[in-house]
Amino acid sequence: MPTFEHYNKSFLNGEWTEGKSERTGDILNPYDESVIATVKLATKEQLKEAFETAKRAQKEWARTSAEKRRDILTRAANYLKENKKDVQKTISRETGGTAVKAEVELGLTIGLLEQAAKYTGELYEVKKIEDPIEGKVNHVHRLPLGVVSSISPFNFPMNLSMRTVAPAIALGNAVVHKPDLQTGLTGGVILAKAFEEAGLPKGVFNMILTDLEEIGNEMLENPIPRLISFTGSTPVGKLIGRIAGENFKRVALELGGNNPFIVLSDADVDRAVDAAIFGKFIHQGQICMIINRLIIHKDLYEEFKQKFIERVKELPAGDPSDPKTVIGPLMNKNQLNKAVQIIEKAKQEGINVALEGKAEGNVLTPYVFSEVDNSSELAQTELFAPIASLIRAETDEEALQMANDTQYGLSSAIFTTDLDRGEKLALQIDSGMTHINDQTVNDSPVVPFGGNKQSGMGRFGYPWVIEEFTVTKWVSLQTEYRKFPF
Template identity: 90%
Template sequence: MPIFEQYNKSFLNGQWTEGKSERVGKIINPYDESEIAAVKLATKGQVKEAFEIAKQAQKEWAKTTADERKAVLKKAADYLKEHKEDVQKTITRETGGTAVKAGVEIGLTIGLLEQAVKYAGELDEIKEISDPIEGKVNHVHRLPLGVISSISPFNFPMNLSMRAIAPALALGNAVVHKPDLQTGLTGGVILAKAFEEAGLPKGVFNMILTDLEEIGNEMLENPIPRLISFTGSTPVGKLIGRIAGENFKRVALELGGNNPFVVLSDADVDRAVDAAIFGKFIHRGQICMIINRLIIHKAVYEEFKQKFVERVKQLPAGDPSDPNTVIGPLMNKNQLNKALQIIEKAKQKGVNIALEGRAEGNVLTPFVFSEVDNSSELAQTELFAPIASLIKAETDEEAIELANDTQYGLSSAIFTTDLEKGEQLALQIDSGMTHINDQTVNDSPVVPFGGNKQSGMGRFGYPWVIEEFTVTKWVSLQTKYRTYPF
């Protein structure tokens, strides 16, 4: 048993703390539906307590030196490296992630910590600005925001949690973090254990294992946090936006996606197929950046379709602990049923099926629909499952128009042999990120990661994340006596 499965408690004020609710939450293996851990849920009162603890702890944490904060971040990264095998086992057991997914997730998480080390000293940099008033010197300081409320989802829980937590801590903030209970170990326990072993002062990072039924909107409405970081669905993001607006809180939101993968008339079809297979089916389609629509120019449509379907047929499905598996289980029965309902609706509407999959337990083998209408419900739905929609474009220009015909704007991709044209067209796609001759699932701690339209607000990645997690302060020093008009 991976070592982290023994920690089935919240982490409050530096202590592993049992929830005070009478309710018990279960963490279930999505592949065989066995119980991994039972968790007594934290109550709304414990969440309030966590914010109070964080508020007090942050005052001292903000006074630490950059070197002190860097040392903690480095030690947390080292802890994850030392326990990489156990971390990967937990990711597979708890999220249903394959060996590839587990390796990608821990690599990204360690990368976030190591990058945060590099900018922990940003608080020490003071910018001086000249002034027309004689004797006035202007200094611009960066200060921590204070306390951050962090909420992460079930799909890439460790990485999407650390994306907010690492910069928040590096920049002198404290954090109250609630992972999705389904992946409470990967999204919460592992991180808390890493920071505990790294010597983070108690109360600076608090992790809550609970659910919405127990705590309601306390993570959003509590008056202490200055910023709410959330990765998840657009409807929930809209709710957070309303509450944050009413309370003048900042938000960092990464929400839904309907990401287009555009294959232009001059594309290398074989390479486009390679990229599309990975970008559609990694983590069985349960990623916000996943390819949702494959938009292919008519000149290469039939060739792409034939080669894509043949490759999809060969993808191994089943037990995610098997290193050869590509298609593991969906997260739970609810996610499976949602996918099956989408498939059934498309069938009823007569959408052409190029490849029909099947459900075995929570494992759904891939479905490929072809000649899909971009305005259809199938094309306009964020699928979050191994379901591919092939859409034919008459021209390259129409392909870009179809790519933009969605309420979302997270990630996108264009395949072309003309890189200059590709970059020009990339600027015409209304999304936060466009990748030329690659697929849509790309992340890095050193790029401006985030979406447009209903895919979110704010940008992660250095240096853009610094603006999100600090407040700018102007201090002026009048070095010569100033005369006033009255």
């Protein structure tokens, strides 16, 4: 059994702490719905105490040296490397992720820690600025923000948690972190264990296993955190934005996506199909950056459609513990039912089913719809499932117009043999990220990751993340006597 199953408690003030609620929550394996762990839920009062603990611990942590913070982050990364097999097994069992997904998620998480260790020295960095006032010297200091409230989702829980936690800790902040309870081990326990083994001082990282019924909006409304970092749905992001605005809190929001994959008239179809298969079906389509709409120029549409469907038919589906599996289970029965409802409604509306899938347990084999209208509900819905929508564009210009015709603006992709033209067109797509001759699911700790429109606010990745997790302060020194007008 994976080591982490035995740590079925919250991690508060450096201690594994049992929840005080009378309620419990089961963490299930999405594939067979077996119970991996049962958690006694933490209460709202325990959460309030966690924020108070973080506030106290942050003051001391902010005074630690860059070297100490760097060493702890490095040791946490090394812990994940040393426990690679157990970590990947837990990812697969708890998220329904395949071997590829587990490998990708662990690699991204380690990368975040290693990159964060490199910029610990940028805290308290002083920048000198000249001033027209005689004798005045301006210093701009970069200081820790304080306490961060972190909320992560179920799909890539370890990576999307560490994306907030690592830079926050690197830059002298403390964190109260709530993972989705469905993936409490991957999204919370593994992080807590890594930092415990790394020697992080008590109270700097607090991880709470609970649900909304217990805590309500306390992660958002508590007066202590200065920033709310959330990855999840746009409706919840809007709620967080309203509450944060009322309380003058910062937000880092990575929300929904309706990501277009554009195949221009001069594209290499075979390479485009290769990329589309991965970018549509990794982790069963349960990624905010996943390809949601495949928009193909009419001259290449039929060839792309034929080759794409033939490849989709070959994708092995089933048990994610089998290394050959590509399509594992959706996260839970509710996610499966949502996907089935989308499929049935599309059929009722007469949209052509080019490839019929089927549901077996929580595993949904791929569906491909063709001749989809870009304005249809199917095309305008974030699918979060192995459902592909093929859209025909009459011209390259129309393909770009279709790509922008959405409330979202997270990721996008363009396939073309003309890279210069591709980059010019990329700048016309209203999304935070566009990838030329690649698919939409790309991430790195050294790029500005984030979305436009209703896909979110803020940017992760170095150096942009520095601004998110610090405050700047201007200190002026008047070195010569200044004469005033009165």
